Amino acid sequence: MITMVETVLVTGGTGTLGKLVTPLLLQAGVSVRVLSRTARESVDGIDYVAGDLQTGAGIEAAVQGVDTVLHLAGELKGDGEKAQILVDAIKAAGVFPHLIYISVVGAERVPVHSFIDRQTMGYMASKRDAEVVVENSGLPWTTLRATQFHDLLFGMVTAMGKLPVVPAFDFRFQPIETAEVAARLVELALGEPAGLVDEIGGPTVYTMKELLRSYLDATGRRRPILTVKAPGKASRAYAAGANLTPDHAVGQRTWEEFLTAKLAEA
Numbered sequence: 001m002i003t004m005v006e007t008v009l010v011t012g013g014t015g016t017l018g019k020l021v022t023p024l025l026l027q028a029g030v031s032v033r034v035l036s037r038t039a040r041e042s043v044d045g046i047d048y049v050a051g052d053l054q055t056g057a058g059i060e061a062a063v064q065g066v067d068t069v070l071h072l073a074g075e076l077k078g079d080g081e082k083a084q085i086l087v088d089a090i091k092a093a094g095v096f097p098h099l100i101y102i103s104v105v106g107a108e109r110v111p112v113h114s115f116i117d118r119q120t121m122g123y124m125a126s127k128r129d130a131e132v133v134v135e136n137s138g139l140p141w142t143t144l145r146a147t148q149f150h151d152l153l154f155g156m157v158t159a160m161g162k163l164p165v166v167p168a169f170d171f172r173f174q175p176i177e178t179a180e181v182a183a184r185l186v187e188l189a190l191g192e193p194a195g196l197v198d199e200i201g202g203p204t205v206y207t208m209k210e211l212l213r214s215y216l217d218a219t220g221r222r223r224p225i226l227t228v229k230a231p232g233k234a235s236r237a238y239a240a241g242a243n244l245t246p247d248h249a250v251g252q253r254t255w256e257e258f259l260t261a262k263l264a265e266a
Helices: 018-027 059-063 079-093 115-135 150-160 178-189 208-218 233-239 255-265
Strands: 007-011 031-036 046-050 068-071 098-104 141-146 166-169 225-228
Touching: 007 018, 018 031, 018 178, 031 059, 046 059, 059 079, 068 079, 068 178, 079 098, 079 115, 098 115, 098 178, 115 141, 141 178, 150 208, 150 255, 166 208, 208 225, 208 255
Parallel strands: 007 031, 007 068, 031 046, 068 098, 098 141, 166 225
Antiparallel strands: none
């Protein structure tokens, strides 16, 4: 069922995912606000509003009059705290929007308890913390978990491919096209709150070594790849496939297609 959504506030609207979400919302006839740390003029039909998820400054004003908050802002740590600041500001503003959160597959399955776990997989715990905040917010909510974006993994292989000897953890990934995740999020933003929806993953599972080798071969770089085991319980869960969702391999664009197109842009 499609609801009459008029205004959506997007956090993280200038990031890799947000830049793909906002034009789709505009195409759907929705008024779009993007939360920005500094005030900016409206560009291409998008209204930029000042607000800081670290301090809460400006958030109450930013959420006034919105039907939906699409929370895409995220970092390597502290997502739970930022989600709580957002929820507290929404409640203080006296509004009741549909809150949508983008999380990661395996957030609830990767144990992050020890110091080593936090150093290697703290990102997963941070996403799970934010999920819990959204679930317990008292607001109508939807959470979508996705596997790793092509863009994220491209950044990883690009950085690691510069090393003389390339380390490859015993991890597997199921990369998905960022634009496909953006399209699903917009679909959810235009619909009814649905709680935790079916997660989405890319069409194929690869080892980290396979991703690195494909990049090195495509760029003509000759580098030895050394497979290593990452320490800690969280890494072992990751290596066992806690970050994968083979039963929800709904993505269409493959890593090979993405890589070919990405390198052609350079």
